[in-house]
Amino acid sequence: MRRRSPEAGFALPLTLFLVAILTLMLTAAFARVETDRRMAETSGSSVSALAVAQSGLHRYMGITAVRPLDGDSTRINVTGGYADVVAHIMKTDADSMVPTLYVLRSTGHAIDPSLGSDPAATHTVAQFAYWQYGVMDVQAAFTAANGLSHDAGDIDGRDPALLTCPGPVVYPPVLSIRAAGGAVNPPGTEEGGTNFAGAAATVADNTNIGWNTLINGGFVPDYRTYTPSFAAPWRSILITGDLTIPSASGPGGAGLLIVTGDLTIDRNNFLWLGVVLVGGRIVFSKPNATIQGAVVSGLNALIPGPLPPAGVTTDAPEIVYAPCLVNQALQSLTGFAPVTNAWLDNWATY
Numbered sequence: 001m002r003r004r005s006p007e008a009g010f011a012l013p014l015t016l017f018l019v020a021i022l023t024l025m026l027t028a029a030f031a032r033v034e035t036d037r038r039m040a041e042t043s044g045s046s047v048s049a050l051a052v053a054q055s056g057l058h059r060y061m062g063i064t065a066v067r068p069l070d071g072d073s074t075r076i077n078v079t080g081g082y083a084d085v086v087a088h089i090m091k092t093d094a095d096s097m098v099p100t101l102y103v104l105r106s107t108g109h110a111i112d113p114s115l116g117s118d119p120a121a122t123h124t125v126a127q128f129a130y131w132q133y134g135v136m137d138v139q140a141a142f143t144a145a146n147g148l149s150h151d152a153g154d155i156d157g158r159d160p161a162l163l164t165c166p167g168p169v170v171y172p173p174v175l176s177i178r179a180a181g182g183a184v185n186p187p188g189t190e191e192g193g194t195n196f197a198g199a200a201a202t203v204a205d206n207t208n209i210g211w212n213t214l215i216n217g218g219f220v221p222d223y224r225t226y227t228p229s230f231a232a233p234w235r236s237i238l239i240t241g242d243l244t245i246p247s248a249s250g251p252g253g254a255g256l257l258i259v260t261g262d263l264t265i266d267r268n269n270f271l272w273l274g275v276v277l278v279g280g281r282i283v284f285s286k287p288n289a290t291i292q293g294a295v296v297s298g299l300n301a302l303i304p305g306p307l308p309p310a311g312v313t314t315d316a317p318e319i320v321y322a323p324c325l326v327n328q329a330l331q332s333l334t335g336f337a338p339v340t341n342a343w344l345d346n347w348a349t350y
Contacts, residue, residue: 053108056083146298228253274329
């Protein structure tokens with residue numbers, strides 16, 4: 001009988017061991033690939049949830065036409081999922097016309113149809129925003145808190161038939177004060193204009209315009225450079241500092257024009273439809289300037305600093321009160337105005 005070798009039968013256990021090791025290594029590799037795939041999918045779903053949250057937030061701000069109550073909650077369906085938007089009041093004022101500060105929280109839920117109706121990922125963002133009003137307490141066709149000097153032309157508080165505004169509505173043509181250092185000739189007195197000798201801040205305050213909030217971040221305009229147009233919808237323009245409308249510019253525009261400093265109209269046949277609000281004075285230096293709507297100057301009397309000098313008119317303008325044009329200039333302003341640099345991507349949810 002042949003003697004058995006000591007190595008007999010060693011190959012099979014070694015093979016089985018190697019096969020087991022390879023199986024474990026392959027299993028680990030597949031598990032790693034699956035983990036990486038799931039991490040990539042989760043990352044993609046998180047990005048989708050962020051996009052859904054932002055989209056829902058912007059949609060909510062755009063479609064809300066009535067000031068929401070504290071805690072208002074709305075679900076908004078957008079491409080890729082839905083967003084739950086909640087509005088909380090952070091600061092309010094007894095005056096209903098003062099902008100209310102909100103924080104708007106939007107939680108986006110990304111939906112992958114292949115995985116069913118359960119959200120694949122969620123993400124929450126927040127935005128601080130003011131609720132602003134598109135209304136104006138018109139006191140006169142031309143309210144000059146800083147007063148007027150020289151001939152201010154034809155200023156009429158009567159709504160003319162050619163503007164087809166609902167009426168009859170009549171306001172004093174001019175509501176002005178006496179400028180410091182000189183007498184004021186309030187044009188339009190013969191048409192029922194009113195000239196006050198009181199404080200500039202009193203006249204400016206009677207307009208109920210939140211000037212400080214308006215020029216210091218509480219209002220978001222459509223343009224911050226002089227970009228006039230008569231096309232609908234009418235836009236808003238906010239100019240920081242002085243603005244001179246040169247003779248080479250277009251014929252004018254329509255909407256809301258806000259100038260924090262002085263406004264100089266140096267163009268023949270200038271026409272503006274809507275509302276003009278000026279912190280300093282208005283200088284009419286060329287003939288046939290026409291504003292149909294409402295004009296207010298000297299609003300810087302509402303903020304610390306010297307009283308703006310009286311407005312000057314070397315060529316008589318025509319200013320006519322027209323309520324329908326005032327309303328049209330302001331109708332798009334009611335709604336949420338986001339606070340600059342107040343968007344948050346790390347808002348806590350609980």
